[in-house]
Amino acid sequence: MTTDPTRDPFASAMAQLLGPLAQAMVARGITVQEATEALKQALLDAAMDLDGATVSDSRISLRTGLHRKDVRRLRHQTKDAPPSAAMNAVAMVLSHWATTPEYQDADGAPLDLPREGTPGLYDVIRRTRVDMAPGTVLAALLDQGVVSELADGSYRLSATALIPTGESASMVAAYQATLSAHLQAATHNLIAQPGAERQFDRAVRYSHLSPASIEALSALATARAQDLLEDINAEARRLQERDANTNPSGHYAFGAYQMCQIPKEDEQ
Structure with a gap:
């Protein structure tokens, strides 16, 4: 068996690069049809990022091998919100609460904070500059178990790092x-x-x-x-x-x- 000297070595490396991702797909029941749809969207996004958002469908099809009908469909398809947005907000709040002097006691430990006020939990959330409503971020903090509500209505930081577990x-x-x-x-x-x-x-x-x-x-x-x-x-x-x-x-x-x-x- 001979090897094509013009073949991009990246093409040969793809099977190993995709190996761990394939393991996660099989474990979570993701089919080849779902994976193919995700790959099509990723190729479209990459082509538009390289050539600009106004690049023609024909140009994208030529670059990626996508059928033009898929290009047209995907360009006008509403995308799901990134699942990482809420988790990024949670991580940012944890970082600010754990490291900002205004939210620490004399020993450097995070203070218990009321919802409103300065210092307050909503104050921490606003200072992170995350593009989410404070109430939504608070719900995510409580859902992840990194913040607990005390009997007096204030909130306590239960963890200084977001380490998700399980299949959530x-x-x-x-x-x-x-x-x-x-x-x-x-x-x-x-x-x-x-x-x-x-x-x-x-x-x-x-x-x-x-x-x-x-x-x-x-x-x-x-x-x-x-x-x-x-x-x-x-x-x-x-x-x-x-x-x-x-x-x-x-x-x-x-x-x-x-x-x-x-x-x-x-x-x-």
């Missing part, structure tokens, strides 16, 4: 937000022109490690990454407060991940 919509939103940001950075680096600025994207990979070594590395990475995330979170909140009057629109994301794979005894 919040878990899907977190999955989307985390992976999409990392994938955007990696994709930018992949298609960037020579000399263009690249995003920071580094990883350390080792194999042939014992379970004890993996656990030691995991503990070290978790502690160091958590400290760094908290430092960047506090600085980002401070800078956002400073930039509030300039009507800024820039986005920034920083994350950390690790993958620990310990083989079962019968696989060793």
Whole structure:
């Protein structure tokens, strides 16, 4: 069997890149028909982002291989609201409440806050500049269990980080937000022109490690990454407060991940 030397190596890499996503799809019962529809929408969005919103249906069809009838249908189809919007708002409120001096006691612990007032919970929500009504954000905070209502009507911060669990919509939103940001950075680096600025994207990979070594590395990475995330979170909140009057629109994301794979005894 011969290999086509003109074939883009990215095409060969796609099966492995899509492997983890396919696992999530199978686990959640997503069919190939649903996946195909999502891919069509993503290809359309990418083509319009590259060539502009007024690009012709024929041009999009030529670039992507989409049938023109699909292009026409998708261009006029109402999109669902991003599932990550509420989760982003919750995360922003947690960050502000946990790191802003006005909302902390003398020991640096988050204060219990009334709904209204200064300081107050709605005051925290408004300072995050999220595009959602304070009542909607409060409902999301209570639904996620990161805020509890006290007997006197005030609210207590129960967690300083949003870590969704189970098969909830919040878990899907977190999955989307985390992976999409990392994938955007990696994709930018992949298609960037020579000399263009690249995003920071580094990883350390080792194999042939014992379970004890993996656990030691995991503990070290978790502690160091958590400290760094908290430092960047506090600085980002401070800078956002400073930039509030300039009507800024820039986005920034920083994350950390690790993958620990310990083989079962019968696989060793």
